[in-house]
Structures are given as structure tokens and as C-alpha cells.
Amino acid sequence: MTVKSVIEAVREAIAEEMERDAKVFVIGEDVGIRGGVFLATQGLAERFGSDRIIDAPLAEASIMGIALGAAFRGMRPIPEVQFSDFVWPSINQLIGEAARTCYGTNGAVQVPMVIRMPYGGGIRGGLFHSQNVETHFFHTPGLKVVAPSTPYDAKGLLKSAIRDNNPVVFLEHKKTYRLVRGEVPDEEYTLPIGKADVKRIGSNITLVSYGLTLHYCLEAAEVMAAEGVDIEVVDLRTLTPLDTETILDSVKKTGKLAIVHEDNITGGVGAEIAALVAERAFEYLDGPIARICGPDVPTMPFAQTLEDAYMPTGDKIADGLRKLAAY
Amino acid sequence: MSITIELPHVGESVVEGTIGKWLKKPGETIKRYEPLVEIITDKVTMEVPSPVEGTVVHLLAEEGETLPMGAPIAEVATADSPEGAEPETASIELETGELETAPAPAETPTAAVPPASPGTTGYLLRDVTPVGPTGGAAVEISEPTGEAPAPAPRLVAASPAPVATTQVAPAPSAPSGQARLSPAVRRLAQEHSIDVTQIPGTGLGGRITRDDVLKFIASGPTQTATASPAPRLQGETSADGQETYITITPVRRMIAEAMVKSVTEIPSAWTMVEVDVSGLVALRASIRGEFEPKLGASLTYLPFVIKSVVEALKQFPTMNATWGGDKIVLKNSVNLGLAVAAPDGLIVPVLHNADQLSIAGLAIAAKDLADRARTKKLTLTDVRGGTFTLNNTGALGSASSGPIINYPQAGILTTETIQKKAVVIDDAIAIRSMMNICLSFDHRINDGAEASGFLSAVKTRLQGMAPGSSIY
Numbered sequence: 001m002t003v004k005s006v007i008e009a010v011r012e013a014i015a016e017e018m019e020r021d022a023k024v025f026v027i028g029e030d031v032g033i034r035g036g037v038f039l040a041t042q043g044l045a046e047r048f049g050s051d052r053i054i055d056a057p058l059a060e061a062s063i064m065g066i067a068l069g070a071a072f073r074g075m076r077p078i079p080e081v082q083f084s085d086f087v088w089p090s091i092n093q094l095i096g097e098a099a100r101t102c103y104g105t106n107g108a109v110q111v112p113m114v115i116r117m118p119y120g121g122g123i124r125g126g127l128f129h130s131q132n133v134e135t136h137f138f139h140t141p142g143l144k145v146v147a148p149s150t151p152y153d154a155k156g157l158l159k160s161a162i163r164d165n166n167p168v169v170f171l172e173h174k175k176t177y178r179l180v181r182g183e184v185p186d187e188e189y190t191l192p193i194g195k196a197d198v199k200r201i202g203s204n205i206t207l208v209s210y211g212l213t214l215h216y217c218l219e220a221a222e223v224m225a226a227e228g229v230d231i232e233v234v235d236l237r238t239l240t241p242l243d244t245e246t247i248l249d250s251v252k253k254t255g256k257l258a259i260v261h262e263d264n265i266t267g268g269v270g271a272e273i274a275a276l277v278a279e280r281a282f283e284y285l286d287g288p289i290a291r292i293c294g295p296d297v298p299t300m301p302f303a304q305t306l307e308d309a310y311m312p313t314g315d316k317i318a319d320g321l322r323k324l325a326a327y
Numbered sequence: 328m329s330i331t332i333e334l335p336h337v338g339e340s341v342v343e344g345t346i347g348k349w350l351k352k353p354g355e356t357i358k359r360y361e362p363l364v365e366i367i368t369d370k371v372t373m374e375v376p377s378p379v380e381g382t383v384v385h386l387l388a389e390e391g392e393t394l395p396m397g398a399p400i401a402e403v404a405t406a407d408s409p410e411g412a413e414p415e416t417a418s419i420e421l422e423t424g425e426l427e428t429a430p431a432p433a434e435t436p437t438a439a440v441p442p443a444s445p446g447t448t449g450y451l452l453r454d455v456t457p458v459g460p461t462g463g464a465a466v467e468i469s470e471p472t473g474e475a476p477a478p479a480p481r482l483v484a485a486s487p488a489p490v491a492t493t494q495v496a497p498a499p500s501a502p503s504g505q506a507r508l509s510p511a512v513r514r515l516a517q518e519h520s521i522d523v524t525q526i527p528g529t530g531l532g533g534r535i536t537r538d539d540v541l542k543f544i545a546s547g548p549t550q551t552a553t554a555s556p557a558p559r560l561q562g563e564t565s566a567d568g569q570e571t572y573i574t575i576t577p578v579r580r581m582i583a584e585a586m587v588k589s590v591t592e593i594p595s596a597w598t599m600v601e602v603d604v605s606g607l608v609a610l611r612a613s614i615r616g617e618f619e620p621k622l623g624a625s626l627t628y629l630p631f632v633i634k635s636v637v638e639a640l641k642q643f644p645t646m647n648a649t650w651g652g653d654k655i656v657l658k659n660s661v662n663l664g665l666a667v668a669a670p671d672g673l674i675v676p677v678l679h680n681a682d683q684l685s686i687a688g689l690a691i692a693a694k695d696l697a698d699r700a701r702t703k704k705l706t707l708t709d710v711r712g713g714t715f716t717l718n719n720t721g722a723l724g725s726a727s728s729g730p731i732i733n734y735p736q737a738g739i740l741t742t743e744t745i746q747k748k749a750v751v752i753d754d755a756i757a758i759r760s761m762m763n764i765c766l767s768f769d770h771r772i773n774d775g776a777e778a779s780g781f782l783s784a785v786k787t788r789l790q791g792m793a794p795g796s797s798i799y
């Protein structure tokens with residue numbers, strides 16, 4: 001085990017899979033010579049050559065379209081959307097085509113590609129570098145959506161995503177890149193897509209999250225433990241396919257549920273989980289389902305005070321948990 | 328002075344009763360109207376109150392003994408002598424021996440989820456320069472090396488945090504006696520047969536929380552009326568250890584005698600039809616949400632079946648009849664017996680004049696009877712005068728059964744379990760909810776033609792029910 005950052009884990013996963021399979025290649029803006037704006041591909045162009053680490057023009061539709069065509073022909077492309085905020089020009093390639101190809105061809109054509117997207121705010125990135133985009137893909141059948149929170153999960157899941165024969169949207173919260181560090185095995189490993197991970201076992205309230213806010217949830221759980229409330233923290237890790245079993249098992253055990261995400265509250269992942277639990281664990285609920293999420297504003301504000309106000313932090317999560325515990 | 332208490336006359340044509348259980352022992356004091364003994368007659372168990380205040384001197388009959396009405400059963404010394412027992416104020420606990428059961432175990436928590444792999448959760452670094460959108464990102468952050476990362480600072484006490492949207496529903500407002508119960512509390516209370524009014528609530532506004540219920544369950548035997556039936560398998564082992572002898576209870580003996588009488592005297596025949604209850608299933612589903620709060624219980628299929636049977640009985644009066652030796656006795660009232668599995672055996676309370684109730688009314692009346700049957704609160708009237716019997720054997724998972732007629736009635740009908748089946752309709756295969764209904768009938772009164780006609784009438788009515796059908 002070696003302590004690594006999330007960005008190092010991502011870089012290692014890409015390098016190992018490129019080493020393992022010659023069909024794997026990366027295409028994106030600044031991924032080659034510069035090594036990516038977050039250095040996810042640092043050093044890879046030198047190692048694998050510029051025909052496998054391809055610098056693309058500022059044209060997301062092209063990046064996605066080229067990757068899609070290559071995937072049709074059996075390659076395993078990893079297109080990078082430099083910031084998830086920039087994905088919109090390529091939505092037709094991604095949702096209109098990639099998500100539907102396998103289904104539309106009755107399985108004859110598969111799309112083994114991984115769309116990496118740094119996403120999320122809290123980094124003073126302002127309106128165009130802080131967006132949470134997961135709900136759009138979460139809503140779209142045909143895409144797998146992965147959103148790890150730790151270096152260990154990021155590496156294991158990214159390797160599985162690259163080996164998956166379906167389009168996988170791989171969401172990397174950019175604030176976790178260097179902020180979150182953790183042990184990563186030195187030996188080869190992968191983690192299954194579609195399995196949540198209980199990061200903290202508890203008995204009073206189930207707290208579900210993913211990505212950056214998962215860590216704020218763990219902080220809040222410690223605060224609540226000091227107040228005598230035992231929180232179980234479930235890290236979804238994968239949004240699609242959703243690990244409903246882990247969620248339902250936990251809620252059946254605790255009887256109460258709170259969901260935390262940075263994305264806007266309305267119609268978000270939390271709304272779907274709330275509906276799931278209401279449908280399938282209704283008789284186990286001992287309190288209202290709480291959501292502690294980003295507010296419904298068009299995008300992350302730039303001013304520090306406003307950005308702080310937007311972000312679900314440990315304090316805010318603890319506050320919501322306190323209300324739920326008292327119920 | 329001492330007063331002899333007699334086995335009271337409890338109803339017309341009841342000539343004897345069995346001592347079920349003494350509720351007082353010799354030497355104990357008893358108040359006027361306080362229960363003295365449980366008497367079993369027919370299938371009713373009733374408590375006989377003491378007509379006087381005093382001290383129990385002798386019990387003149389043993390538990391299990393059957394005596395004629397009017398027979399002396401106990402002597403009570405009245406308290407008019409100065410040496411009489413001091414006024415006893417302690418209330419008497421009614422022991423319900425057969426109902427005693429070990430406290431239900433608290434719900435086992437769902438199997439614990441295995442812990443996260445150690446060391447894989449990671450930790451947050453603090454005070455790292457934020458990664459800028461374009462330029463700043465290329466700068467690697469210098470980090471302290473060779474030392475354990477500082478733990479993230481604990482959050483300080485709850486500071487009122489602004490803005491980030493937190494949606495937690497408000498708690499119920501007033502601590503009223505009829506506070507709303509959460510689904511978890513309702514389910515647990517039902518599973519463990521707990522009267523939630525006995526549970527002190529510790530939640531917001533006095534709400535009863537799931538933990539309150541679990542603690543209540545764990546706190547020991549609960550004095551509930553409808554505990555699950557105690558096993559009746561205590562008995563004596565034979566000398567060679569190969570057999571165990573269980574003393575039959577009075578209720579068991581009465582059931583046995585009634586069954587023997589029925590099969591000995593009544594030449595019965597049996598028939599069955601299959602009913603498509605898809606419409607009924609949909610009807611019930613469509614009205615549960617509205618009706619169940621009024622009923623205070625789950626709406627079953629029973630009232631719908633009762634309605635159909637009762638109407639069919641009106642159409643085929645010879646099914647609502649008895650064999651009179653030289654005549655057939657038609658019963659002018661439709662009093663439907665409902666077989667109920669009570670804690671110590673089968674009991675058949677009777678829904679009198681069932682033809683005068685709507686489906687909604689039948690639901691309420693049937694629930695009341697079943698509740699009282701299970702809690703031994705039936706009166707003698709409740710079990711007498713039945714003219715036809717209905718048994719929902721489907722509740723036990725049965726797909727077909729051959730019931731024994733409840734003597735001296737003309738027939739007994741069972742409803743079997745509802746199962747989705749592939750059936751052929753107009754040369755196409757459809758998935759429908761199907762249920763068998765079975766009929767045993769007294770062949771002295773009716774032939775197969777009438778029996779089949781009757782079953783068809785029940786079937787037609789059940790198949791005619793669909794969403795939109797009125798239950799009032």
C-alpha cells in the first residue's frame with residue numbers, strides 16, 4: 001500500500017490499462033504535451049507516444065465523435081472532457097449516439113469507451129468550471145456513471161471502466177484530486193462497477209453520498225458520533241447501475257435516510273434514491289427522508305461567500321442529521 | 328357467612344359448561360363483579376364474575392370438569408363478618424395462560440455490511456491551494472513528506488449554516504395522543520402485536536420512534552391480547568419414550584366431537600370451480616388507500632367473498648338450510664359463519680344477517696369478529712345461529728381443500744389462494760389472477776346441480792367485481 005492522491009490514482013489506472021491493452025488511447029484538450037490541465041496524463045505522451053495520447057482541438061463534439069467512431073471499430077478510447085462544464089456540445093454524440101448504440105443494434109455494436117470528466121465545485125472555479133453534470137447522465141439509460149471519492153476507488157473503478165464494453169461516464173471531482181489522499185495497493189486490482197461501499201457502519205441514520213461530499217459526510221458522522229448519534233455512511237461510488245441493495249439494506253437497518261450531493265437538489269440523484277426507498281422500504285422508515293444538496297441555482301457562484309453558501313459542508317450536513325435524529 | 332356460587336345459565340339451550348380456568352384460588356379475596364372463573368361453553372370462553380364480595384373458601388370443580396348449569400362450583404365467604412378479609416385494593420391480573428409466550432425477539436438488525444477496506448477511505452487535506460481552472464492546475468502542490476497527514480480538524484459545534492438546501496420535513500407538531508406513527512413503528516407494532524399506546528414516545532413532540540418500540544419489545548413480556556399462539560405440545564412422555572400424550576383442551580374436544588358428528592351424519596359431496604379474480608384484485612388495490620384508514624386494518628378479500636356468497640345463498644335458499652329428517656328447513660336469515668384460527672383452536676364466529684350489510688360494512692363486521700375471536704372476547708351470541716360457513720383456507724397457502732361441513736348446516740365454502748396463472752381467453756394467453764373456491768355440501772339437501780349452480784353464482788359475482796364497483 002502506498003498513500004496516493006486521487007489524480008495519481010487516475011493517472012496510474014490509465015497508464016496500466018494502456019500498458020495492458022494496445023487498443024486503449026486518450027484523446028482530449030491539452031492531454032498530450034501538457035499532460036492535462038490537472039496532470040491526469042502527465043508523462044503519458046512521452047511514454048506511449050502522441051498517437052495514443054492525442055491532443056485535440058477545442059471541439060468537444062469532435063473529441064466525442066472521434067472516440068465513438070473508434071469504439072465502433074473495436075478501439076477502447078478514453079476521451080477527456082477537460083471540465084464537465086464543456087460537455088454540452090458533445091451531448092448528441094454521448095446521449096444521442098453512444099448511449100443508444102448497443103441497444104439500437106441489438107448488441108451487435110458495442111461502445112467500449114470511458115468519458116472522463118473532472119466535475120464539481122468548491123474550487124473557486126466560477127460559473128464555467130464548477131458544474132455538477134451527473135444527473136443528466138444518471139437519467140440516461142445506456143450509460144454507466146461512476147463517481148468515486150477516494151484514490152483506491154478511483155483507480156479500481158477506472159480500470160474496470162476501461163475494460164467495460166459500455167460507455168462509462170467517469171466523474172472525477174476536481175476538488176478531490178489533490179485534497180483526498182489514501183492508500184492504494186501496489187499490486188494490480190479492479191473494483192466492480194455497480195457496487196456501493198459502506199464507508200462507515202452505523203445504526204441510527206443512513207447517510208448516502210458520493211464524490212467530494214462523501215468526505216464531508218464522514219466528517220459530519222464523526223461530529224454526530226460525539227453527540228451520540230451513530231451514522232452509517234454509504235458511498236455510492238457508482239450512480240448507474242445504482243446499488244439499490246446496499247441502500248435498502250442500510251435503510252432497513254437504520255430506519256432513517258439522508259442523501260447528500262453537491263448537484264442541484266431538484267430531480268437529482270437524491271430524489272431518485274428517496275423514491276426508491278419510499279417504494280421499496282416504506283415500512284422501515286421511521287422519519288422523513290432528508291436531502292442536503294446544492295440549491296437550485298443555475299450554476300456554482302464565483303464569490304467565495306456565495307460558493308461557501310452553495311456547498312453542502314460538514315456543518316450543514318451535521319445540522320440536517322441533528323434534525324433527523326431528533327425526529 | 329358463606330355463599331355457594333353456581334355455574335350460571337349463560338344462554339338458551341346451553342345445558343353444560345366446562346371449567347376452563349380458575350382465576351381465583353382458595354384464600355384469595357374477590358370483589359363483586361370481579362372475574363372468578365373462565366367457563367367454556369360451545370366454543371365461547373367467558374369469564375364468570377363473582378356475584379358477591381368476599382374470600383374464596385373452596386373450589387368445588389376442577390379445571391377441565393364439565394358440569395350442568397346450576398351445579399355448585401365454588402364457595403365464597405362474604406365480608407360481612409368482622410374477621411372478614413380486609414378490603415383488598417390490589418387489582419387482579421387476569422392470567423391468560425395459553426396466551427403466554429416468550430417475548431418476541433427484537434428484530435434482528437440486517438446483516439451488517441462488511442466494513443470498508445481499511446485504509447481505502449482516504450482523508451481530506453486542508454489548506455491546499457485550490458486548483459484553478461486552467462493555469463494553476465499545472466502546478467503540483469508541495470506537500471509535507473514523510474509524516475502522517477494531519478487529521479482533518481473536527482467540525483465545531485453546530486453553527487447555523489446558511490443556504491445549502493436542506494430538506495427535512497417538519498416534525499409532527501402537537502404531542503397529541505393520536506400522534507402519527509411512522510411506517511416502521513406501525514410495522515413493528517403489528518409484527519409484535521403491540522398496543523402502541525403503552526409505549527412512551529421520546530421523539531420530537533412525543534412521537535413514538537422505532538427505537539422506542541424496539542426497547543419496549545426488548546423490555547420483556549408484553550401484556551398483549553393477540554400474542555402468537557403458544558405451542559400446545561407440552562405433554563407427558565410414554566413409558567418407552569416413543570410417544571407423547573397431550574391432554575386435549577375443552578375446545579379441542581368440542582372441535583373433535585363436532586367433526587365426528589358432521590362426517591358421521593352428513594353424506595357430503597365436494598366440488599370446486601376456478602374463478603378469475605383479476606378485477607377484484609384491481610378493485611381492492613384501487614380502494615385500499617381510501618378505505619384502510621377508515622377500517623384501521625388491511626382490507627382483505629374476505630368482505631368481497633362474503634358479499635358474493637351471501638347473495639348466492641339468497642338465490643339458492645336450499646344452500647342456506649338444514650336437514651330436518653322428514654323435511655328441509657330453510658333458514659330465513661343469512662348468518663354466515665367465518666372460520667378463524669384462534670390461539671387455542673378453530674372457532675367460527677357468526678356474522679348475523681350478513682345479507683343486510685354492504686361490502687364496507689362486512690369488512691368492518693368481519694374484522695371485529697375476527698379480532699374478538701383471537702382475543703377471546705366473543706359472546707355466546709357471536710358463535711350461534713350460523714346458517715352457512717365460509718373458510719378462507721387460501722390464507723394458509725392452500726390451493727384446494729375439502730372442508731368438513733359445520734354441522735348441521737347445508738354446506739361450507741372455502742376460498743383458496745390467489746395465484747397469477749396463464750389462462751386462455753379468446754385463443755390468446757393472458758396472465759390472470761385466479762382463485763379456486765371449493766364447496767362441501769349435504770347431499771341429502773342438494774344435488775350436484777344446485778351445488779354447481781350455487782358455486783357458479785358465487786363465481787359470477789366475484790368475476791363481476793372490478794375497479795369502480797361500489798363497496799357501499
